[in-house]
Amino acid sequence: MVKELFAALPDDPAPPLADGYLDEVLVRGRRSVRRRRLANAGVWAVVLLALAALVIPAVPLDARPAAPARHPSLPDRFAGYSLLTSSVERSAPGRVIAIYGYGNGETFNMFQPLVVGADADTYRRVSAMEERGGALGLLSPDGTRVLVGDDRGAAGDLVLVELTSGRRRTIALGAPVGVRLLAWSPDGRYVAYSAAPIGASDGAIDFVESEVLRHGTLRLLDVASGRIAELGSLSGVSTAAFAPDGARVAVQVAAQVHLLDLNGHEDGVVALDSGRGLVAGVGWSPDGRFLATAPWSGGSGHGSFLTDPGDVQFVPVAPQATPPGAVEDVVRMLGWRDAGRIVAATVDSPGGRLSLSEIDLGSGQRRVLSRFDTGRSCELGMQQCEVYDLQLAAGLLPDLAVRHAGSPDRGPWPWILRIPAAVLLAGALLLWWRLSRPRRAAP
């Protein structure tokens, strides 16, 4: 019946086509082809750029860490906090100028142990420190190695992280003991540390530190061979610093600094004022004549935010030497440029912005070398970023230059971010493909 209905519908005669109808079709057709090619090229360019953005940061850079420049350098400002910072183990940074803890833990635990390159603006996390309960990592004087203890409890080994290759080496300690790492020798051969048998953790954050501070005895680790020697019979070692020639080590126990040779023979004692402590790791002056001291309340300072200024005083190793005057407003002394200049962490005001400054011991003149970003960029912008456990590569300080900080190289993105990013990109491409297909509609 329906066929009959349509059969009864003759077509009206077609009017003539408009002039230039086919020419218009050709013009529009050519334009359409050009647009499609441009759109395809644009889409491919976006895809390639997106892939490059994903792949390039993902390429491990450990095969080519920054080549040492003639002079090691410090960026004139430290980069801000980032969750995208890769680890030393995934992408070696080369030699570094500084190691520090950075972040905040007010609401979320977002602390990062970071190193920053001595030749380029490379920032990396030291995963070994994170894995071992946020343990202190002791930076070697040449900035190429970090020795990591263990804050989780008694440790059977230490971990040595090679910053030029990203490789790790474990150094056995024998029976598990609580460990506090104290100082590298200037030639990087030895590490002095304090060790004590400890029981199970009582849950306190500084359980290992406090136990070893009370009972720890001094030990000397030969880093290359892994041999360990007990040095003397001192107990309750708090800090230590090697002499500039590496032949002796100054060890603080209570209010006295004992000077020991590397066989453990004591050849002198320096008395400290009450409430003073030997500056950890770098307290012995390059000319061998003085020991630097800072306010000390009996703790280790490990994990404490660097906010409160104090002073640095100097005591002579030899009785007849005249020490330089005290330096005020120093948060932490970090090393020596030479016998007359120190490098220290300072703040503009109590609780203010943290800087690294060079201070002339004769004139007291200060020069700011670098500044930290302690703005409210931590914990998703809710908290101020804090710096703690800051150390510099002490052996690089005499030749240190200051470089203009460029864009930070944080290494390849963590897998936990690269995978969702890749999935998002794939989803966007799929969506684009689906939307750009001609639709096939049902009648």
Place this chain on the structure above:
Amino acid sequence: MRDEREFVEYVRARMPWLRRLAYRLCGEWAGADDLVQECLVALYRHWRKAAAAESLDAYVRAILVHAYLAERRRPWARRVQPAADLEDGAVSGPGIESRVDVRAALARLTRGQRAVLVLRYWEDLDVAQTAAALGCSAGTVKSQTAYAIAALRRLLPNYTPGGGDAW
């Protein structure tokens, strides 16, 4: 360009057929010529693929029908749809009045229903060819045809083909 020459030759040869099909779908010549132009631009863009198809005419028909159906999905499309007023009362003969009424009824169907009726009964395609042109399954063509006929029946309740047969 060889492709373009072949395209022009094909278009010149098949233009009357294309315009007629577009007219049957649109119901008026201005809209039909616009639809054909849109179809030909798409054909130009995909000419190589179309020329390699098993049936070039079927390929072009599918482009044209899709362009027609796509109009309803474009919110910016503001084409005037021809819809003559339906007269009340019976339409009993094949004269001019009944033609107007049938066309007006077709114009009031949805585009999909109109397309399936035009292809099946005016273009005399079988179910498979209609399905290919619409880009759907044969089953969908059958069901949509039934819906379209039912709709047409509602719009022309008193139509008696040949003056005697009932719907």
